[in-house]
Amino acid sequence: MNYRVLFNSIIGLAGMSLCLTVMAGSERYSHGPSDRADEHMKLIGTVAEIHDSLMPGVLITIDSGSKKFTTTSDEFGSYEFSGIPGGVYHITTEKPGFYDLRRASFVLERGKTTKMNLVLLQQFISIALALDGSGAKYRASTLPAPKYEILYPSSPKDSALEFLVRFTTRRASRSVITYRNAELSYDALSIYADRLIVDRKTLHVRAEGNVTIDNGSQRRKFNGAEAEFSVGESQLKIAKTF
Structure with missing residues (x-):
């Protein structure tokens, strides 16, 4: 038996296996x-x-x-x-x-x-x-012209998605921001209202006046609404409407 040929074949197969493993790993985490x-x-x-x-x-x-x-x-x-x-x-x-x-x-x-x-x-x-x-x-x-402000659910480097608020005027008091004539969007969800009140720490959202909630599949109108951000699920959920 030619052991040199056999050894080279084993090394070649091992190299191919390693190459495929690295490629699969890099694709998975891309x-x-x-x-x-x-x-x-x-x-x-x-x-x-x-x-x-x-x-x-x-x-x-x-x-x-x-x-x-x-x-x-x-x-x-x-x-x-x-x-x-x-x-x-x-x-x-x-x-x-x-x-x-x-x-x-x-x-x-x-x-x-x-x-x-x-x-x-x-x-x-x-x-x-x-x-x-x-x-x-x-x-x-x-x-x-509308203005825009970004709010992150967590630190920017740890979060792929962000809240984006489009508004005409804003007023801040500590961690709470009140936006006028505003739209808040997160992923495919958007909330429009005459007034949006957002707590930057908890990311609790309260919408008041001519509220429209659109998740892409449904577009519904309310007098008001409240939404909360679920950190574990990375989702903005409508808590209640009124």
């Missing part, structure tokens, strides 16, 4: 988008303005940091991303006459279709044509 065909996901939803009118022709972009995809809402205000690698993404929109929208980061999970509805804010209340001695002039009444 937090970025996956390129495997069986892990490609779907994201669907609608785009509307604040009064619930669906909007066609909105440019929508999702970005993982390493991969970017774009689409446009159709004539019915619906959009769809298919064959997208799973991972953590951010979503933004562009539409003339409307402020660009940002939402909190969200997860596209293996084997699931994620639903997320988007609500845009108008830039202009009205555009009027005025005539004077120098000719015709257009005068536009504009709404203030």
Whole structure:
């Protein structure tokens, strides 16, 4: 028996086994988008303005940091991303006459279709044509641009997702922040209200006045609501509505 050939064969097989083990391990713990065909996901939803009118022709972009995809809402205000690698993404929109929208980061999970509805804010209340001695002039009444604030459920480096609040004004008192004309988003869930009161320490959320809760599958309106963040499940749960 040629022991040298046998020894080299064993070493070669061991090397292949080690290589496959390392590759499988690195794939398992990868937090970025996956390129495997069986892990490609779907994201669907609608785009509307604040009064619930669906909007066609909105440019929508999702970005993982390493991969970017774009689409446009159709004539019915619906959009769809298919064959997208799973991972953590951010979503933004562009539409003339409307402020660009940002939402909190969200997860596209293996084997699931994620639903997320988007609500845009108008830039202009009205555009009027005025005539004077120098000719015709257009005068536009504009709404203030929304502001954004990020709140983390835990430290930024330990959390893949964050709360994102879109608002016009805010007032803080110790750990409690009151936002006016606000939307709070976390993953695919969003809460809209005239007033949102958020405790930064407990991440307890109270919504008051013209409240709309949208989880992608359902969009419901209430006078008020309360939500709590479950650290163990990493979920924002609606505790009660009224």
